[in-house]
Amino acid sequence: MKVLLDLQYLNVATTGIKTYMLELAQGVRDYPHPEIEWIFTHQPEEQAKDQTYKGPQSKIQKLNYHLDYFRWKEFQLPDLVKKHQPDVLVCPDFVSPAASLSCRRLTVIHDAFFWQMPQNYPKWWRKYFLSLIRKGLKEDTEIVTTTEYSKNSLLQHLGSTNPISVVYQAPKHLNGSFSPDFLAQNHLEKRDYFLHIGTFDKRKNLPLLVRAYADYMAKSPSGKKLVLAGGPGQSKVMNDLPIVEEMIREMGMEDRILLPGYLSDEEVKALYEGAFAYVFPSENEGFGIPILEAMASGLPVIHSDQPALMEVAGGAGLSFSAGVQSDLTEKMVLLEREKDRVASLVHAGHARSQDFSTKKFITAFQELILRSPLAS
Structure with a gap:
């Protein structure tokens, strides 16, 4: 089974989502599954180091980033799906392409903050981003989230049209020695x-x-x-x-x-x-x-x-x-x-x-993939 992992968002991801993506990619490398072939859209370490859209930005720079992100999700990523013909596409950053795809999708929606706390986001940006999320929840899509609390929150705002599974993530590996x-x-x-x-x-x-x-x-x-x-x-x-x-x-x-x-x-x-x-x-x-x-x-x-x-x-x-x-x-x-x-x-x-580790994280994720109809 081929699984395509979308790592593009690492060029701007911080804190929790960045940790999630890097630990998922590391788990794939450290604990390979004989029935799953993982394909990365980007090399995770290189993408995480990209400084193009990090730091203080002008309105033009922010607009350019949003255009880049839109092009990636709606054109470049679907082209990669056509090229690699994966059985499963994993998008760990809330958004999956709006285009019809030939594969199953696992879209990670980490929390329900956009719905629960609208006052914390610019109105135009929130409306735009929520539209991207909803347009990507189509066809054979399953939502993955991080806790039972997040699952229940998402059910309140998205309903039960798309099945939601909980996979506990792993904390970050802190590299280097104590100084x-x-x-x-x-x-x-x-x-x-x-x-x-x-x-x-x-x-x-x-x-x-x-x-x-x-x-x-x-x-x-x-x-x-x-x-x-x-x-x-x-x-x-x-x-x-x-x-x-x-x-x-x-x-x-x-x-x-x-x-x-x-x-x-x-x-x-x-x-x-x-x-x-x-x-x-x-x-x-x-x-x-x-x-x-x-x-x-x-x-x-x-x-x-x-x-x-x-x-x-x-x-x-x-x-x-x-x-x-x-x-x-x-x-x-x-x-x-x-x-x-x-x-x-x-x-x-x-x-x-000890209940949370990279091995447990990737094992649960792989089990979820193999439970899909496409695994049989």
């Missing part, structure tokens, strides 16, 4: 800071974390720092970074709350290795990869009780009521005071992280 120099350069000491890694999208609720941390500082004598690593939200509408920066200035906490921006794998690994605890206050997630990365690194995790995070953490994290600042502060103080609780969470988290 303590990075901590020293940022005036950080081991086990002396709370950590969050990710974009400053509004749904991440990072202003809430900043306020909770300020209250924690007033109640705790330890003075642990807070590190918020990652770049701005995906658009001006979605971006909370300027708000967080202003809050830090107004509170006079420039030396207590660090914003190191985007980091290399080695730097991220150093932060995970050195942190006291990981905090994930997001109000909506489709999966929550950092939970597993933190647990695998031996960190206790505080997370909101958002359904996907509860599902992924599997009871191995310390949850707080989403959006409730006082509850988050209470949980931060609790970890500070209860060493036994920390040890228990670290032990449970390590065990939970």
Whole structure:
């Protein structure tokens, strides 16, 4: 059986979707299946390094990217389907071609954010992107998503016309060795800071974390720092970074709350290795990869009780009521005071992280492919 994997979106993908695509491609290489021949549209590492459409862009550059993406999905990818004649086309970035194709499709829709949180997206862009998604859900198409929560959310907005399967993804492999120099350069000491890694999208609720941390500082004598690593939200509408920066200035906490921006794998690994605890206050997630990365690194995790995070953490994290600042502060103080609780969470988290691996991810994906009518 031939399977064509669309990796074009790696030239702009960040965080969760980028990890999904790279781990899927790596799983194909590391755990080949005798009945499946995988064909990549692009070499994943090279495509991920493409800088053409990354960084600050003018309106013309953004328009050029959207035109490039449209040409790829609606013309170039269908041409590759004709060339390679795959049995299955896998599109891991929400969108499959609107054109009729001769193969079965597996389209990965990671979450239902576009439907659930319309206020976080420019109106014209959201309308355009949703039209691309819907036009690609045709013929023999099955939707793949990341959690039962995402599946139920998608059923509410898309109905049951296309079958939806859940495949748990794998956390990112952090390449390189741990470098303590990075901590020293940022005036950080081991086990002396709370950590969050990710974009400053509004749904991440990072202003809430900043306020909770300020209250924690007033109640705790330890003075642990807070590190918020990652770049701005995906658009001006979605971006909370300027708000967080202003809050830090107004509170006079420039030396207590660090914003190191985007980091290399080695730097991220150093932060995970050195942190006291990981905090994930997001109000909506489709999966929550950092939970597993933190647990695998031996960190206790505080997370909101958002359904996907509860599902992924599997009871191995310390949850707080989403959006409730006082509850988050209470949980931060609790970890500070209860060493036994920390040890228990670290032990449970390590065990939970073992439930997610690249091998399990690709095996589940391959089983889904082989369950298709075209496999018989």
